[in-house]
Amino acid sequence: MDQVFENHFCTRYPEIFPSSGNEIAPYFGFECRNGWFELLDATCTLIQKHQQEQLCAPVIATQVKEKFGTLRFYYRGGDDYIGRLIDLAEYLSDSICDVCGKPGQTLERNKWLRTRCPSHAVEPGNPAATVSVPTESPSQFADVIAAALHLFDLDAAAAARWLTNTNRALSQSPLSEAISAGNYQQVVTLIGQIEHGVGR
Template structure:
């Protein structure tokens, strides 16, 4: 990941990424490309909020790409925070690791990678646009995942993985790749919560 993005995340979420007695300017070392930066920020934001509410000392020990998905290794979490990381892993497989657009896990030159149609071609040479944090997506994602956790509890990860007739057979994990998909999930769950038919 770009050093500038890493430094921003490290400064903003240092309580999650570094020991309490750590001082200094450091880069955490996210082992993935910039396309997942918004997903990572949304995940860290959710994690910090849940950790503060429950007075947990959560530490992210490693974040990397593995088999085309984002894997975040951690300690000190509870079931909700574990679900936050699992949902991020599922969503990452539907987000191009290079550009952040919707994509899927494909095999490219023998490696499983998360790519959009534009970046899944062999020998791809198109330049990647500089990453700009998308606050609307980050906010929508955190709201949607919060709603999923509140509504389904221990079943949240399972709900995200399955096709849903309410979304025309789409998987919620796929929908979490876009701001619009996150908003659709949030609206649907809020309507269910208030007993409104869908």
């Protein structure tokens, strides 16, 4: 992950990421591509929010990496909610291109597993990805993740299935609606309607 993204995590989530001055501590590893930045940012937003609201052991990330084509977030501390949240992030990484952050799937190429969108399935550098550091506004993707986890009573696997399978009301998966079309609020609204029995 590029330095600018690592610096973002260090600055915005100083309790989660060990830092050394303004940079991630040298012993800490961010061993994945930029495409999962938004997923990680949303997850960290929710970890930080939970920590501020609850009395749970501080969450300290020890390693963030790609393994077998999907995300691994290793950490100390936390509680059951934090565990479910990180499980959900790891499940969702199976459907997010690790190069550009658009919807993708885990593919095998030359015996390596990678999660890629169609554009980056063969060549990760072409077309060039345009992942950018967000402005100061909180992550809207975090709202989607939190709402889905709540809808499924913290069952991360069920929440991931719902987010990644085609939804009748959206004509695509809620995850695609959010990260590809940018309609985060529409997905949160849909979850609210389901919570209130309007339809599933």
